[in-house]
Amino acid sequence: MVDPTHPKLSVRRQSEALGVSRSGWYSARDRQPSGKDTELMRTIDRIYTE
Numbered sequence: 001m002v003d004p005t006h007p008k009l010s011v012r013r014q015s016e017a018l019g020v021s022r023s024g025w026y027s028a029r030d031r032q033p034s035g036k037d038t039e040l041m042r043t044i045d046r047i048y049t050e
Contacts, residue, residue, distance in 0.1 A: 002014045002015060002018065002025050002029075
């Protein structure tokens, strides 16, 4: 995950290390998860807490 507040690594360097584009990261950071993703996260959370 890219940390825009990292004291030593810029978003550009982190994006390069992860193999993602900066524009893609900036576009996705404010996007809400889809209904399917939300359901999957809830399922994972439920299993983990059991």
